Every structure is written in structure tokens, then in C-alpha cells.
Amino acid sequence: MSKRIDVKDLNVYYGNFLAVEDVSINIEAKSVTAFIGPSGCGKSTFLRTLNRMHEVLPGARVEGEVLLDGDNLYGPGVDPVTVRSQIGMVFQRPNPFPTMSIRDNVLAGVKLNNQKISKGEADALVERSLRGANLWNEVKDRLEKPGSGLSGGQQQRLCIARAIAVEPQVILMDEPCSALDPISTLAVEDLINELKDQYTVVIVTHNMQQAARVSDKTAFFNIAGTGKPGKLIEFAETSTIFNNPSQKATEDYVSGRFG
């Protein structure tokens, strides 16, 4: 239940502004890949192109190919909705639906698409997803309460449960821990380690220790200056990036000399 992603010569634009230039990267199935880099270098923008969330913004467009197990996401006739149901996403800020209970939040992907599901199946799916997000024990007695009543860390894990409930091939995480405290961050990181048994995980993070802790491979993005496009500088095993990077810029960044 996981697929690999291969990106070939991808240029990402906001209108006429080239935000990310010429990225080629191969993301293995059932692995955790971290994107690191200074603010504004385009790592979040690039992440959003991987499930066609980028084009939700007016004027945003993409040139190049993103292959999900060989199928081009940007091929003619590809429905972005199909893409997104295979590639889930967790956002920087926890965003449970405020009108729904915890249970309905987990089932959102099913219910909002009006798929028929029996009560028993729904219960099983809720429990499986919440267990998968390490949240079941904390919320099993209050599944009918609103999701916005949970703490920030619990909300974020609820969002992860919601994302894995639709059983995607790939899960993208856009700085999932930047709004969380260390304890919740630890819970989410443990979760990421478990998720990679089943899913391909791509995570954007500002926290280099986090990248070192959770990821198998790390990609370093950088930007030459304001108004210039972001570029993929180096992509390698995480240990290589942090201990023995081949690029000077990577070494400077991971050793804290800038950024």
C-alpha cells in the first residue's frame, strides 16, 4: 500500500514567478524523506506539487513530471481529486473540521465523498485510523465530542488519523510539528516511524534534529537570494547529509553556519 514518487525536471510557478527550479528527485516507497532548508526556499511549495495542492492557489502552475509508480500526476486528463485521494497531506497547523465530532473527522474522507459505509465498518475504520495515529486511547471515550476540543498535539494526530483513514499511498507532511510542544512532537515522530512500514512519508521540517531522527533520506533546498527560485542542492541518505555532505552549502546549513 505504498508507491514511489519520481520527479523529473520540475519547475513550479506562482503566476510568472518561478518559485522552485528544476527539481529531480526519487522518493522510495516505504521510506521517510525529509525536506530541509531555510524559510522561503520552496520546500513547502514543492511538497504541495506532489499531490497537486499547489494549483489550488490562483495563478499557480507547474512544468515537468511527477511520476507516482510511473504514472504522471500532471499528465493530460488526470483528475487532481484522484491524485489527492492517493496522496494524503498533513498541514502545518492542526485543522480538524470544527463542525464535526472526532469520529466524523476521522471519517471525513469517506463521508464527504458520500461513499456508503456500514456502521460496523465505520467503527472499525475509526479505531484502526486512531490507533494508527496513536490517539485511540486518549479519545476512545469521547468520539462524539468536537475535534476542536482536543489539545494541539492531539488535533494534529487527529489530522494524521484523518489522512490515513482514506488509505493513501503516500503521506505528505508540511512541518507537522512546528505548532506542537516537545511531548506532542515526540508522539508524532514515533508515529512517523510506524507509518513508514505501510506508507511512503515525505516530511518538510525546519528542525534539523527532527529530520535526522525520523528520515531515511534528506533533501536540502536552498535559495540564492530574495526573488530567486529555490533549488534542490543535495539529496542523499540522512546520515550522509548530516555527517558528510558533498556540497559546501549543505554543510554550512546543517552545521548551523547560516539559516
Next chain:
Amino acid sequence: MTSTLTPVRKRSALTKGQLPKYAPYVVLGVALVLGAAILALIGFNAFGWGVVSAILFAAGLVGWSAAVEGSRKAKDKLATCLVVGAFLVALLPLISVIWTVMVNGIPGLLNPAFLGTSMNGVTGVYDNRAAEGTGPVVGGIYHALIGTLQITLLATVISVPVGLLTAIYLVEYGNDRPLPRAITFFVDVMTGIPSIVAGLFAAAFFFAVVGPGTKTGAVAAVALSVLMIPVVVRSSEEMLKIVPNELREAAYALGVRKWRTILKVVIPTAISGIASGVTLAIARVIGETAPILVTAGFATSINNNVFGGWMASLPTFIYTQILNPTSPSNPDPSSQRAWGAALVLIILVMLLNLGARLIARVFAPKTGRR
């Protein structure tokens, strides 16, 4: 050996140079007495007494404060006086209106038949008898109440879908292109349309389409929806705009289509605001008189068919009762009925406002911890 001496004094050094707590009351008392004295010289009246006393009070308090506390505190007192004064000036007409309508309207409402009968068959003869004290005030507002409720309901049924869908188009699909910008502009213009113009538009439209002289409740409902749609569009638009984009993106990322996202995520999140906006829009048009007069005419008998025949409504009932009393020689029973109808109208608007608050509370996203 030294001993620390605790200075014995009544007030803390930190509160030196302040007016005592009772200062405003003293100034108020002096101002009232002085005001009464001044007014007595030029002829006493309550309104003048209030105004003169207020000016004396403000001047006295600010002057005293400036002498004792310094200019900063004096300016503070001046600002407080101005704010409270403005508040009272704004409140006076409101209380006065409600008081007048209550005093004049309650006798009409006390008549048990007032809400249950129409004006059908009520002639000047009955009113003359009532004025002479030999008979009761007969007649009621049942027909007008029915008309108001039907016309307003139909107007709501027309306006809410049109207004809500327009707002959805503007917010979710508009993307700041020229057409949505033009629509926004014209919606703003429409909110400023005088209500009589809306009435004339609806009347002319139905004259042209259905036939000359078409006056029914439905025509009035169209006129009212011309007034209502812009209000619904604006309030719904504001409510949809404050739905966080994160929720839309969360739904998209789950593979939910845009129209389903709008239907199942955006609208439920904004529904409390939309519903209270709609209720306030209803409250805004329920008291319209002129457009109903030119589109539905007025009737004295019960007409339950909103699509046929002239129809009364509460505002037009009030208007005709005051302007053309049933008995021209004894207008008092007519004005009693008019005040009663006015009270009912105010109660309706108040109920709608309470309803809007209730709806907002019921539909509001739950944020409770447990």
C-alpha cells in the same frame, strides 16, 4: 537603636491629588439644582433642564478635576462625559419609540379579537359607536399579519438561494476576476436602492409580464427580495470569507471535490453567521411599507392566496388606518388599531433578532473541551 516610624495619615501618598469618590455625585446634585434655578428664570421644561444640567455637570466636573488632578485627568473626565452623553443621546429615541408604541399599542392588543379578526365588514358605524362608548372597538390585524408573514416568507424563499449562491460564487469561484468584481460593486449599489424604487420595479415588471394592474402578494415578495438579496449576499459573503482556507485545503487533501467541500465543510462552518444574516435581512424588509403599497395594494379582508388578489400587510395596515381612518369623524379606534399593529410589528422584529441569536448559538461550531 532606631525605630521606624509609621506616619499616621488618612490617605495613601499614592492617591494624593485625586478627587474623592463622591465628587461626581456632588457635582451632579449641584448641576441639577443650578439647572433648575436657571430654567426657572426662563420658564421651566424638563428637556431644557436635562440639557442645561448635563452641560453644567460636565463643565463642573472637568473644571474641578483640572484644578485638583491636573490636565490629564481632566481630559479623561471630559472624554467620559462626551461618551456617556453620546450614548444617552443615542438611547433616548430608542427608549422613547418603544415606550410610545407600548403605551399606545397595548390597549389595542388587549382586545382578544385583535389578532384573530380582519377588518372585513368593519365600518365607520362601529367606530363611531366605540368612540361614543356604546360599543367595543372591533376589527383586527389577522389579514395583515397573514399577509406580512406570507409575503416575507415568499421573499425569503426567493432571496436566500439567490443570495447564498451569489455569495458562494463570489467567494469560492470569483478569484477577483472582472465579473465578480462588477457583481460585488452592483450588489453594493443595490443595498442603497430606495425601497420605493424596488416596489416600482416589481410592479412594472409584473405589469409588463402578467398584465397591467397585477397586484398580488407575490409581486410584493419580488419587490422585497430585490431589497433582501444584496443584504443576504453581503452577509453570506463575509461569513464565507472568514472560513479558514486551511479547512478547504484539508478537505481537498482528502480527495474531496470542490463542490462537496463547499457544501459539506465551508457552508456548515459558516452556517451560523449565514443564518443570522438571513434573519436580520428578513427583519430589515418586514417593515417595508412603500414597495408593498404599490405591489400588493391593501385589503381589509383575509386573503390566503399570495399569488392572487390584493393583500394587506402590517405596515400598509398601519399606513391606511392612520391616513384613511375607518371613521373619518372618529379616528381614535383606527389609530388604536394602528398602534396595536405597530407593536405587533416591533415584537415580530424583536423575535426575529432573538431567533438570529439563537440560530447563531445553535449552529456555532462546538469548541467545548468535553
